[in-house]
Amino acid sequence: MFSYCTDPQTLSGLTWLSCYLTNGKHLVFYGSFLTVMALLIVTAPASLLFGFVGASAAQSHIAPLRWLGHGYTSIVRGVPDIVFFLFFVIALDQGFEWLRQKIKCPDWDQPIRQGNDFIVCAQAKLPLSNAPQWVHEVYGFSLAVLTFAIVFGAFAANVIYGAMRAVPHAQLETAEAYGMTRRQTYWRILVPQMWVYALPGLSNLWMLLIKATPLLFLLGVEDIVYWARELGGMKSNVFAYPHPDWRLWYFLGLLVFYLLLTRVSEIAFGALTARLSHGQATAAGEDLRKAAT
Amino acid sequence: MKPLILSAAALTFAASMAYAGSHTVVRMATEGAYPPWNFINDSGEIDGFERELGDELCLRAELNCEWITNEWDSIIPNLVSGNYDTIVAGMSVTDERDEVIDFSEQYTLPDPSSYISTDPDLDVSGAVVAAQTGTIQASYVASSGATLVEFATPDETVAAVKNGEADAVLADNAYLAPIADQDGDLYLLDKDVLIGGGVAIGLRESDSELKAKFDAAINSMKADGTLNAMIVKWFDDDLALFE
Numbered sequence: 001m002f003s004y005c006t007d008p009q010t011l012s013g014l015t016w017l018s019c020y021l022t023n024g025k026h027l028v029f030y031g032s033f034l035t036v037m038a039l040l041i042v043t044a045p046a047s048l049l050f051g052f053v054g055a056s057a058a059q060s061h062i063a064p065l066r067w068l069g070h071g072y073t074s075i076v077r078g079v080p081d082i083v084f085f086l087f088f089v090i091a092l093d094q095g096f097e098w099l100r101q102k103i104k105c106p107d108w109d110q111p112i113r114q115g116n117d118f119i120v121c122a123q124a125k126l127p128l129s130n131a132p133q134w135v136h137e138v139y140g141f142s143l144a145v146l147t148f149a150i151v152f153g154a155f156a157a158n159v160i161y162g163a164m165r166a167v168p169h170a171q172l173e174t175a176e177a178y179g180m181t182r183r184q185t186y187w188r189i190l191v192p193q194m195w196v197y198a199l200p201g202l203s204n205l206w207m208l209l210i211k212a213t214p215l216l217f218l219l220g221v222e223d224i225v226y227w228a229r230e231l232g233g234m235k236s237n238v239f240a241y242p243h244p245d246w247r248l249w250y251f252l253g254l255l256v257f258y259l260l261l262t263r264v265s266e267i268a269f270g271a272l273t274a275r276l277s278h279g280q281a282t283a284a285g286e287d288l289r290k291a292a293t
Numbered sequence: 294m295k296p297l298i299l300s301a302a303a304l305t306f307a308a309s310m311a312y313a314g315s316h317t318v319v320r321m322a323t324e325g326a327y328p329p330w331n332f333i334n335d336s337g338e339i340d341g342f343e344r345e346l347g348d349e350l351c352l353r354a355e356l357n358c359e360w361i362t363n364e365w366d367s368i369i370p371n372l373v374s375g376n377y378d379t380i381v382a383g384m385s386v387t388d389e390r391d392e393v394i395d396f397s398e399q400y401t402l403p404d405p406s407s408y409i410s411t412d413p414d415l416d417v418s419g420a421v422v423a424a425q426t427g428t429i430q431a432s433y434v435a436s437s438g439a440t441l442v443e444f445a446t447p448d449e450t451v452a453a454v455k456n457g458e459a460d461a462v463l464a465d466n467a468y469l470a471p472i473a474d475q476d477g478d479l480y481l482l483d484k485d486v487l488i489g490g491g492v493a494i495g496l497r498e499s500d501s502e503l504k505a506k507f508d509a510a511i512n513s514m515k516a517d518g519t520l521n522a523m524i525v526k527w528f529d530d531d532l533a534l535f536e
Contacts, residue, residue, distance in 0.1 A: 024336030116373045116393050117499045130318035233448035236471050238328045240335040245452050
């Protein structure tokens with residue numbers, strides 16, 4: 001990056017370090033922090049959506065929907081994350097390719113499974129094998145978001161389901177007495193009030209999601225833990241910047257990053273709880289009312 | 294959800310743009326953590342013996358190749374699932390692997406596996422030996438009676454010996470020799486074992502057309518001596534040459 005970095009062997013001390021920390025590999029490492037943040041920012045609302053739909057289905061008056069909602073939460077919560085991330089993604093990918101095969105190559109007559117190989121026609125590959133690498137990366141990232149959203153959505157669904165049940169029943173009865181329809185009661189009374197009950201559980205999930213991001217590497221996305229391990233490992237003389245095992249320092253850096261991220265999240269959730277507690281029939285809402293008078 | 298939709302749109306766009314023959318791009322997967330075979334260099338690019346070899350093979354076979362990294366653990370499942378077309382990752386030919394995937398002509402002769410340890414007189418038969426998960430060395434240690442500890446990357450096996458978690462590492466000689474040269478605390482034990490065949494490109498069993506192209510390219514590099522020159526360049530005398 002700097003002009004004096006052309007021959008790393010001649011450098012020492014701080015100049016060596018400044019060149020080392022700005023070489024191409026480190027820039028990729030810094031970029032991977034953005035990947036992790038992007039994953040969090042996209043996955044959190046997506047899992048909330050999955051959770052909300054799951055909880056609504058589990059609450060539904062229509063029996064098949066209710067079974068679907070309960071089935072989703074029980075099955076996904078019961079499967080170990082790592083199993084889910086290792087096998088589900090390959091299955092999902094193959095499922096997509098199979099569907100595309102049905103549409104794009106209707107006259108394909110060879111079997112899809114030949115021995116161990118999974119083979120679809122070239123037009124059905126997802127992404128196409130001749131697509132540029134960034135398309136493959138975006139696709140991998142989208143699969144990661146979808147998988148994370150399904151897993152964390154199941155937990156969120158359970159939290160939201162519990163929160164919906166925690167809204168005082170008198171509120172719903174009052175709404176009914178005012179002549180609101182079931183739909184109106186749901187959207188105007190139940191949903192706005194349940195968030196404050198859901199928040200502690202959801203903030204837990206958010207913290208778990210932050211800590212689960214290293215699972216990204218299982219999905220083929222190179223995240224900060226992958227790069228820290230790769231950069232910190234002992235480097236022999238084949239490399240321009242040989243060094244002994246420095247993983248401790250890299251992982252210390254990650255520790256600081258994760259602690260900062262969780263601390264900031266705690267503060268944000270604190271503020272959100274205070275905001276949502278206004279006028280609520282909860283202990284926190286009561287405290288707010290007293291403080292105001 | 295929006296980025297999801299956007300990326301889906303990007304995918305369909307790329308899909309409608311770029312379709313041509315089946316192998317217009319050959320995707321080559323490697324581990325990127327096994328110097329000098331394959332590693333990620335300081336600019337963040339895949340480098341090493343296999344990178345240089347693979348590029349030359351693609352040139353000779355007139356293929357348009359693209360390199361990607363994949364974790365060792367899942368490198369075979371992703372190949373058979375079609376996420377890439379070849380494995381070029383220092384993978385020795387074994388009967389077990391040959392049942393699942395196909396191998397090209399071997400581009401190195403069988404490399405004996407060596408032990409390194411902090412104790413030059415270690416008796417490996419009763420020792421704790423570290424090896425990378427899913428390697429021929431790991432299954433050898435497991436059946437040899439020594440205690441096996443497995444790690445996901447080769448680098449971690451060496452670190453385990455340095456911090457005392459294991460007594461020795463068993464890995465390819467060509468990987469361990471430069472490490473023992475450079476590190477004064479680690480010694481190559483005088484106990485080489487020959488496991489597995491030479492190293493070759495892994496391909497899907499159904500992909501015989503691509504296999505034929507790589508076989509021809511490897512044979513032409515063997516014939517004109519460029520393969521031997523490349524082996525000397527990356528391994529000095531740690532790896533045997535073709536006759």
